[in-house]
Amino acid sequence: MGVRSTKVIAEEYAVKSKLIAEGPQKTFALVFDKGEEFIGALTSFAEANGMDGSHFTAIGAFRDVVLGYFDRQKKQYQEIPVEEQAEVLSLIGDIALNKGKPKVHAHVVIGKADGTAHGGHILRAHVWPTLELILTESPKRLCRITDEETGLALIDLNL
Amino acid sequence: MGVRSTKVIAEEYAVKSKLIAEGPQKTFALVFDKGEEFIGALTSFAEANGMDGSHFTAIGAFRDVVLGYFDRQKKQYQEIPVEEQAEVLSLIGDIALNKGKPKVHAHVVIGKADGTAHGGHILRAHVWPTLELILTESPKRLCRITDEETGLALIDLNL
Amino acid sequence: MGVRSTKVIAEEYAVKSKLIAEGPQKTFALVFDKGEEFIGALTSFAEANGMDGSHFTAIGAFRDVVLGYFDRQKKQYQEIPVEEQAEVLSLIGDIALNKGKPKVHAHVVIGKADGTAHGGHILRAHVWPTLELILTESPKRLCRITDEETGLALIDLNL
Numbered sequence: 001m002g003v004r005s006t007k008v009i010a011e012e013y014a015v016k017s018k019l020i021a022e023g024p025q026k027t028f029a030l031v032f033d034k035g036e037e038f039i040g041a042l043t044s045f046a047e048a049n050g051m052d053g054s055h056f057t058a059i060g061a062f063r064d065v066v067l068g069y070f071d072r073q074k075k076q077y078q079e080i081p082v083e084e085q086a087e088v089l090s091l092i093g094d095i096a097l098n099k100g101k102p103k104v105h106a107h108v109v110i111g112k113a114d115g116t117a118h119g120g121h122i123l124r125a126h127v128w129p130t131l132e133l134i135l136t137e138s139p140k141r142l143c144r145i146t147d148e149e150t151g152l153a154l155i156d157l158n159l
Numbered sequence: 160m161g162v163r164s165t166k167v168i169a170e171e172y173a174v175k176s177k178l179i180a181e182g183p184q185k186t187f188a189l190v191f192d193k194g195e196e197f198i199g200a201l202t203s204f205a206e207a208n209g210m211d212g213s214h215f216t217a218i219g220a221f222r223d224v225v226l227g228y229f230d231r232q233k234k235q236y237q238e239i240p241v242e243e244q245a246e247v248l249s250l251i252g253d254i255a256l257n258k259g260k261p262k263v264h265a266h267v268v269i270g271k272a273d274g275t276a277h278g279g280h281i282l283r284a285h286v287w288p289t290l291e292l293i294l295t296e297s298p299k300r301l302c303r304i305t306d307e308e309t310g311l312a313l314i315d316l317n318l
Numbered sequence: 319m320g321v322r323s324t325k326v327i328a329e330e331y332a333v334k335s336k337l338i339a340e341g342p343q344k345t346f347a348l349v350f351d352k353g354e355e356f357i358g359a360l361t362s363f364a365e366a367n368g369m370d371g372s373h374f375t376a377i378g379a380f381r382d383v384v385l386g387y388f389d390r391q392k393k394q395y396q397e398i399p400v401e402e403q404a405e406v407l408s409l410i411g412d413i414a415l416n417k418g419k420p421k422v423h424a425h426v427v428i429g430k431a432d433g434t435a436h437g438g439h440i441l442r443a444h445v446w447p448t449l450e451l452i453l454t455e456s457p458k459r460l461c462r463i464t465d466e467e468t469g470l471a472l473i474d475l476n477l
Contacts, residue, residue, distance in 0.1 A: 015359040020452075021345040027180040029212075029301060031314050041174040053347075055452045057216065057375065059251050059266040061229060069431050070379060072403055080433040085231050089266045089278040090249040090408040090427065092377050094450055105450070107377040107407045109249065109268050109278065109427050109435050113228050115239040117268050117276035117435035119407040119427065129306060130313045132253055132264070134179075134214045142347060147447060154448045155349050186339040188371075188460060190473050200333040216375065218410050218425040220388060244390055248425045248437040249408040268408065268427050268437065272387050274398040276427050276435035288465060289472045291412055291423070293338075293373045 018157040020053060020138040032060070032131035039104055039124060042133075046095045046102035052141040058091040060131030062110060067120030075151050080120055086110035088131060089117060095135075096142035098153045103144060177316040179212060179297040191219070191290035198263055198283060201292075205254045205261035211300040217250040219290030221269060226279030234310050239279055245269035247290060248276060254294075255301035257312045262303060336475040338371060338456040350378070350449035357422055357442060360451075364413045364420035370459040376409040378449030380428060385438030393469050398438055404428035406449060407435060413453075414460035416471045421462060 032041060046054065063085055068077035093106030109119040143159035146152070191200060205213065222244055227236035252265030268278040302318035305311070350359060364372065381403055386395035411424030427437040461477035464470070 015348050015350050015354060015363050017346050017348045017363060019344060020347050021343075023342045024182045025180075025345070026178060027184070027295075027297060028176050029179045029297075029314070029316060030174050030176045031316055032174050034308075036174060045174050045176060055375070057214070057251050059253075059264070067429070067433050069405060069429060069433065070403070071431075078431065082433070085229070087228060087266060087279050089268045090251055092375050092408055094377075094452070105377070107405060107429075109276070109407045109429075111226070111228060111266075111268075111278040113230075113237065115226050115228065115241070115277045115279055117278045117427065118433045119429040119435045120405050120433055129309050129311060132314055134253070136345075138345060138347075149352075150447050152447060155347070155450055157347060157349055183341045184339075185337060186343070186454075186456060187335050188338045188456075188473070188475060189333050189335045190475055191333050193467075195333060204333050204335060216373070216410050218412075218423070244388070246387060246425060246438050248427045249410050268435070270385070270387060270425075270427075270437040272389075272396065274385050274387065274400070274436045274438055276437045288468050288470060291473055293412070 016157045018140065020140040026137045028135045030133040030135060032127040034128050036127045037124060038127060038131065039122060042104050043102060046104065051095050051102055051137055052097045053138040054095040054135050056093055056133050056135040058088065058131055058133035060088045061128060062086050062088055062125045063128035065108065065110065065125035066123040068123045069120050077121060077123065079123060082110065082118065084112065086112055094142065096144050096155055098144040103153065175316045177299065179299040185296040187294045189292040189294060191286040193287050195286045196283060197286060197290065198281060201263050202261060205263065210254050210261055210296055211256045212297040213254040213294050215252055215292050215294040217247065217290055217292035219247045220287060221245055221247055221284045222287035224267065224269065224284035225282040227282045228279050236280060236282065238282060241269065241277065243271065245271055253301065255303050255314055257303040262312065334475045336458065338458040344455040346453045348451040348453060350445040352446050354445045355442060356445060356449065357440060360422050361420060364422065369413050369420055369455055370415045371456040372413040372453050374411055374451050374453040376406065376449055376451035378406045379446060380404050380406055380443045381446035383426065383428065383443035384441040386441045387438050395439060395441065397441060400428065400436065402430065404430055412460065414462050414473055416462040421471065
């Protein structure tokens with residue numbers, strides 16, 4: 001592939017990127033107890049530890065969760081409450097600064113008793129009996145800013 | 160937010176945490192072959208390499224898998240056998256010491272031929288044709304202890 | 319467990335492994351914009367930055383995606399087009415060299431408006447309104463080679 005075509009592709013696909021670590025990073029194991037509310041507990045942990053550029057994965061189980069699906073027309077999250085014990089099959093997310101405070105953004109896939117998978121943006125969730133989370137804190141911070149078209153706080157790598 | 164309210168929140172949401180790495184960590188790529196049983200192969204790898212505090216993600220495909228859903232009443236995993244080729248869409252897990260030996264804990268989301276997603280705790284699974292796994296070994300170990308209420312071996316960060 | 323039985327297990331379960339990092343690694347945050355095609359944009363980023371051994375996770379949303387399910391009989395991906403806005407609940411993948419060029423391999427779980435989860439191998443996908451991806455580049459490269467039985471380009475850790 002010549003320089004010219006590379007340049008064309010680079011212009012077409014200009015995904016924004018930021019080097020957030022090239023040296024050692026801090027990694028934490030977090031274990032949530034029975035009954036803890038996930039978003040509140042992780043936000044509190046992030047505030048207490050001054051975290052402004054972290055990402056994480058987790059597995060475990062929820063006794064209930066309110067999933068969110070973003071409705072493009074209404075420009076808001078439609079709530080999908082799940083009032084049953086479910087395995088947390090995949091929980092992936094990040095922590096970035098929004099209006100100067102750490103904001104947790106997490107998506108989950110849950111598994112019900114029949115093995116079917118469901119999921120969404122996590123609005124609220126109660127852990128039971130455990131949630132095992134691995135969090136990596138990067139030396140560079142990530143910041144969100146409100147997107148006018150959607151009203152959502154999206155990460156802006158220039159901030 | 161004042162010091163007082165932060166303190167109240169910190170008491171309400173006292174998620175347990177442990178710094179498991181702040182310097183370099185070892186990262187391994189593992190590739191499972193056709194027919195390999197996932198839990199057995201990864202446990203054997205962990206034993207052979209003395210791993211006691213690792214976490215991983217993977218994608219690939221299974222030719223069959225037995226999913227588990229934890230039944231709160233019976234206090235045991237209900238088995239959900241899936242006897243068909245499925246994409247491994249997300250496989251997240253960790254390795255911690257349980258009674259002195261490495262124990263693999265992994266949850267999976269699989270995709271069937273119609274695109275629907277299913278999943279659970281992995282009890283057994285056979286890879287086909289490949290499974291690509293990235294494992295990070297932390298310098299600090301993680302330990303499990305049997306939880307009396309559920310009978311499950313949960314991570315205790317104080318051990 | 320005695321030495322003998324450990325040896326037997328090690329022979330039965332000889333998962334292939336490669337240490338891909340034991341020192342610092344580079345970590346990048348990538349944010350995809352409205353309308354960007356995921357596979358093209360990430361491949362272009364990998365080519366522009368000479369990436370040949372990376373892995374990543376992401377969350378966000380797609381306005382459309384073509385999922386793939388590998389058909390064992392036909393030895394090709396069956397296409398499952400999803401022409402609706404969906405949350406990206408889990409996106410996990412890696413970048414390895416295939417015939418000397420970086421190749422993106424990614425699997426996704428999406429969540430529809432009713433909270434059901436679907437997913438597969440990503441053939442094509444358009445982001446809307448954002449996709450937040452964390453990519454780790456390892457010092458050691460990963461290479462793919464065509465598997466004769468399936469025709470798929472699988473990672474070979476000996477290359």
